[in-house]
Amino acid sequence: MAGRRRAFCMECRKETAYALHKTPITKTIREKEYQFLITTAHCKECGCEVGIKGILDYNAKEIDEQFRKSEGIVSLEEVEKLGKIYNLGKAPLSIALGFGEVTITRYLAGQIPSKEYSDIIRAALSDTKVMKGLLESNKDKLAEAAYKKAMSAIDELDALFSVPSKMLMVISYVFEQLGEVTPLALQKILYFIQGLYFSRYGKPLFNDNCQAWVHGPVYAEIYDMFSSFRYDPIDDPRFELLKGKSTNLDEKEREVIDLVVNTFGMYGGKVLERITHKEDPWIDAREGYSENEPSHEEISKESIKEYFVSVREKYDLNTETGIMDYIQNMLISS
Template identity: 55%
Template sequence: MNIPGLIDENVREMDEQYRAYEGIVSAEDIEKLMKLYKIGKGPLSLALGFGEITITRYLSGQIPSKEYSDVIKAALTSPAYMKKKLNENKERIAPAAYNKAINAVVQLESIFAVSDQMLRVISYLFKRMEEVTPLMLQKLLYFTQGVSFVLNGKSMFSENCQAWVHGPVYPEVYNMFRDFKYNPIEDERFVIFEGAENQLNEDECRVIDLVADSFGLYSGKVLEKITHEERPWSSARKGYGNDIPSNEMITMESIEAYYIEKNAAYDFSSVEGLRTYIEDVLQRKR
């Protein structure tokens, strides 16, 4: 006796296994692409150089060829590639659809102002944390840099931060998420980096895990207070009043020296050591 639901489930599983084995995009990938570039099925088909109903067929279950799948994957992972395809096929697309998609491309391109490694770290923090505000993200990146110097003997990423009024800030990251203000970041653009964190090595993941399990327990405002008690930020702000803006760099050398010094007293290789350090800093602040 055949059970329709069971048959459908078996077919779905075989389809997923085949796609994974051959590296073929899924219907979910195509939906992400449409959402990412704010473009409908027909216009997307035309923009990629396909027939007008090709994407509709793929969303209905038809499996793309490897050639077409690679085109879709390239568009999903590279705004520059999507821009190229949009401009190649501009005459085939309605002006309104083209303008909306090209504007989405421009917004996405701003993300690439930071290094690939920074994007990996941000992606992993998003994966680890239930929600992250821009203020919280800035401070977690700073603490990640400090703990990386201690545990791995090197910086986690190449970007330098600046001593702003509200603590250390990576300007490029600030520009990426400034529209969220004090709200949690819910950014559909980051679907483009899904899985990027898989390129982090075990030692790098360990650093981020330690930071998420210690500093990540606090709000952005509390994390800001912690950085205000730390020498790298306060030294870079020397001569500035409390509310006076500055873009003075917090040098990597100052972060490294401070965290190595505090590690000797607290042991930053453990969550317990980091939490004790945080508690002591907050007690001092009171």
């Protein structure tokens, strides 16, 4: 569909340039009416719809996704992730979930799951305990090797996500708001969230301490957790287990996170790193270390509090504009 964006217009009787639009349509599925948005191509000269290659397949996929969304049914990708997370092939996964042997194979070929089966898939995708329970109750039908493989995947996941829960809630919320974030940027964003929260309420949002690494403040256990996620944690199927973990954050906490996400969150990890390198908490904790010398010195919460309280005296940290001013000044100062 991409490319030169020209097609033959039946009205103009020649090849013209076209533009893509979103068009609402009504469709009846299983005796129920649904509204879907499909993509249509229109001649730029007369406005008439033109046919272009690939658009039917594209819209079929769009309708499928929108239908699943409106019915709360898992996507094909989610079904795929389930197998990846628990290290199970299609047939053993099907059996482990208590489905027929070929059910998952059918879903992966595009068949839409029933709401009941979809809910089971989603529950297993968001909680290892659910999967463990399913594996136990279907153990007799499963090959021993498959059972063991899935159980050890669960143990690894449980170890991975065993960081303090407040921190997990914050990370889950940051992911929801930002859509994508690299491990480096995430580290800095967590640090600024802590700083901003300190400056407002005089207490920390989470209890974890960060360390003054070469590339700025780092929460080590979070670093370990994401070290294998590479550059885009959200592409990792294990991220599914983090979804929805932010539900217990209160309004104050969300407000601070929103502020940081909408300001600091607009910058890449390297830019954020430059800012932290000019701030006292990191500089002070690195005292005695040369530029590229690894350090695990803790940056005390007290120093973060002191610093961000002092920033608050000069900048309006309650508004995005005030925070952007701070960021801009930090980036131009030498």
